[in-house]
């Protein structure tokens with residue numbers, strides 16, 4: 548059977564050592580079979596184990612092989628859609644529940660890191676940087692909105708203040724969220740996997756779920772084994788393919804690219820980001836960056852609809868980095884990689900249940916580090932019979948992409964081009 552390695556990322560090169568995990572080669576029985584060892588799967592597994600369920604995790608490649616081991620590492624709270632838009636779509640009662648949960652994922656990550664002593668370079672502080680007056684106005688209204696839901700920790704920054712936290716002259720201002728921050732994402736996933744195993748959970752790598760036999764006693768088949776379970780959690784996100792056809796129709800895998808510089812040294816690193824906060828700008832196709840534990844700059848941006856791998860990632864992302872930081876023109880790029888996230892038309896997560904016992908959460912459309920941790924908690928609650936918060940997500944409406952499977956990629960690219968043009972023109 549093929550052994551799928553990690554992509555050649557900075558994260559894989561600096562991963563904490565872990566023991567090899569076997570492929571499933573027998574038939575096992577468990578309360579819950581989780582498909583996918585990214586944050587959604589691992590967070591679900593951990594909450595379920597803590598609640599007394601037995602859990603078996605099947606991972607097609609390796610723990611954190613997908614977006615969870617490749618992302619920008621930014622702990623960005625809330626959803627990929629503004630809460631006022633959500634409120635207009637679903638009404639005030641459901642919006643209240645979703646609004647209250649919006650900053651919980653960051654807390655869950657911090658609790659996990661502390662409780663299981665996960666070494667993942669956790670740092671506090673995330674900045675949303677405004678490039679235009681319109682974006683600054685949007686941040687001001689966002690802050691007011693979040694305060695309505697009880698989230699009062701956000702600080703608006705004027706032009707002078709934002710220059711104190713990032714050495715970039717493009718920004719007119721911004722907003723600081725000290726409940727945001729950043730992590731080494733693969734080491735977070737590896738630490739969570741170790742926590743799963745410390746509670747008796749089983750993780751099989753190189754063990755793709757290739758077929759689900761549905762029914763009262765569902766069975767998940769892998770190439771060489773099977774898992775009989777009471778419940779199944781589908782957490783394969785953008786890497787799931789067509790295992791569950793109902794889910795594929797209303798979501799679209801998209802690629803996004805990341806580069807990592809050589810180590811910058813303490814002085815240059817402190818000059819760029821003196822407080823070591825992470826930053827994302829407010830454009831529709833946004834740029835995001837932060838320092839690593841060993842003082843490299845990780846810079847990401849752009850979207851490839853349909854998740855084709857671009858030939859030369861450095862050629863796409865380096866100019867964006869130099870636009871923000873021309874002072875890095877002589878700095879070498881040591882790593883460049885791509886990863887897939889799952890987009891929905893509404894940019895809200897797709898959550899629900901198929902039949903009585905197959906649960907899923909996917910498609911958080913960009914910002915997923917915090918949401919996926921919350922999703923694990925909400926799915927575990929639902930399996931324990933407390934479905935109020937699960938229902939708040941499950942009732943979010945989802946629609947197929949215009950153009951269907953054939954034309955959804957060009958239609959979405961056209962939409963993104965239109966919104967990026969608006970960003971560039973400042974309206």
Ligand SMILES: Cc1cc2nc3c(=O)[nH]c(=O)nc-3n(C[C@H](O)[C@H](O)[C@H](O)COP(=O)(O)OP(=O)(O)OC[C@H]3O[C@@H](n4cnc5c(N)ncnc54)[C@H](O)[C@@H]3O)c2cc1C
Nearest residue numbers: 583585586587607613614615618619621756783886915916
């Ligand atoms: C390059 C990049 C940068 C990003 N940056 C940020 C960021 O800075 N901040 C932020 O909030 N979000 C970011 N995101 C989004 C965030 O990383 C994701 O939303 C989140 O990690 C998704 O987690 P997940 O567990 O749902 O999916 P994944 O992490 O993709 O995990 C899915 C797992 O399921 C496995 N799998 C799939 N199918 C099967 C199967 N049939 N059988 C067994 N296993 C299977 C896959 O191998 C994979 O390991 C970024 C995403 C990318 C790609």
